[in-house]
Structure formats: C-alpha cells, structure tokens
Amino acid sequence: MAQQDTPSDAKTANGAYTDFAKAMSYGDYLQLPTLLSAQKPLSTQSDELLFIIIHQSTELWMKLVLHELDLAIAGVRADRLQPALKNLARVGRIQAQMIQSWDVLSTMTPSEYSAFRDSLGRSSGFQSFQNRRIEFLLGNKQASMIEPHRHDPAVSAMLDEALAAPSLYDEAIRLLARRGFAIDADVLDRDFRESHAGNDSVREAWLTIYRDPQRWWDLYQLAEKLVDVDDWFQQWRFRHMTTVKRIIGFKRGTGGTAGVSYLKKATDITLFPELWDLRTEL
C-alpha cells in the first residue's frame, strides 16, 4: 500500500523526474492553478491582461514588503538591528522592482487603456489596503484612508491596528532614546494615529550620528536604510504620477480624486523629515 504512495523514479534522459501523480510538483507547491486562474479581464481589449498582471504582481510584492517591514519594526523594537537592516535592504530591492514595472505598464497607450477603462467602475489603486498598510507602517498616517474599507471588517480592523501602532520611524526614534540621545518626551509618547512632525531633538540626534559615523555605526546604517526606503517610495510615487499623466492626462480618477494633481501632491510626502533636513546642516 505504501508503495502506491511512492512516486516512480521514471526520468527523462537528463535525469529529471517525470512522475508527479503522487509527488508534489512545482505547480502544486506554488498553487499555480489558483494563481493563474485569477486573471479575469472584464473587456475584450487584449491589454487588460497586462493591466491586471501588473497590479497583481505589485500586490504580491507589497505582501512581501509588509512581511519584511513587520520583521524590521519588531527587530528595531527588540534592539536586534542587524536582522532589521537585512529586512530593510530587501524592501529596497523590492521597491526597485516596483519602480521598474512602470516601464512595462507605459507600453500601454491612452487609446488601449481607454478601450477598457469604463469597465473598471469606481475601482482604483486608492483602495489598495496593502498599500495603505505600508504607508501606515512607514508613518504616513491618515485615518480617513480607512473609510473605503469600512465595508470589510477584517481589513478595516487590520488598518485600524496599523494606524494606532508606532511606525518604523517611531521605533527608530525610541531606539535613539534608549541609546542615550535626549529625545523630547512628547515625541516618544504621542498619538501614533497622526503622522510624525519634524522635531529638533530628533534632528539633533541624527546630526550627532552623521558627524561621527564610526562611533554610531549601526544607527548610521539604519538611518541610511530609512533614507533609501523614503527615496525609493518617492520615486515610485513620481513614476506613478508620470505614467498616469501619459495614459489618462488630467482626467479625474476612477477612485474619485482629481487624478494627476492628487498624485503630484503625494510626491511631496517625506516619511522621515529629519533625515533629509540634517543633510543641509551637516
């Protein structure tokens, strides 16, 4: 009987196994039937498949970004900086992929997109709950962004929790305090539902670190990883805005915002303000 559960050792000429009636195959492990049946264009326009795949692959990368950011936040909180730096380095490489994917999408012309845009209804990336959780973990907090998710209790609970929790940068600032830097009490104990506003005591701490990197090497490395993430996030937002401009011009967004002007405003967002400010003073 056990013998029936054992796959045969039948092989091709180059030694590859061929019997997957009983053994786990590549497609089994990766759930490919599920993954590859999730692309359901609503129109007959052939470019809609590109549109769906770009979004789905970005959402998969976002899933990994969230996984790595959760680990990085927990690592900084527990004073385990080296593993957290590794998580952040990986986030950076994923962001590079996400930025690169705008070039693939830009092969779609306005004529091609307008042929299926109507079938998107009110759906929009504005309603990406993974993107919103990433923004919250990185400290860009806006409670109203949870409203489009109120119809989904599980998603809104997840976003409520992320909104109320200290961000990656809040944890980095708490670490500075644990290392002996004089950080204002109202920065350490604040309402985390709001975005962090630039603060002199935090800027002074980072300045001290950048003036003597050798002495503060791990904090200096953390700061540069944070700047990488902020820089690449800004680049992603910028490419989103320019790609949208070339595909829909200045039309309103399906999500209800003014469109390009909304996205352009978002390119000004700075997640870790003191880390940018210190460069002028150094």
Ligand code: HEM
């Ligand atoms: C033809 C391509 C695209 C167009 C025309 C487009 C257009 C827009 C517009 C106009 C908005 C503003 C909200 C609205 O009113 O709809 C928006 C938001 C958004 N889009 Fe796209 N988008 C495109 C591709 C993508 C892709 C590939 C992603 C990747 C997942 C994406 C993710 C987002 C996100 C996360 C937001 C929310 C941004 C924020 O609130 O800060 N978009 N998009």
Ligand SMILES: N[C@@H](CC(=O)c1ccccc1NC=O)C(=O)O
């Ligand atoms: N907001 C876009 C529509 C859009 O791009 C979209 C629609 C459904 C799912 C994801 C989308 N991507 C990003 O916003 C538009 O106004 O054309």
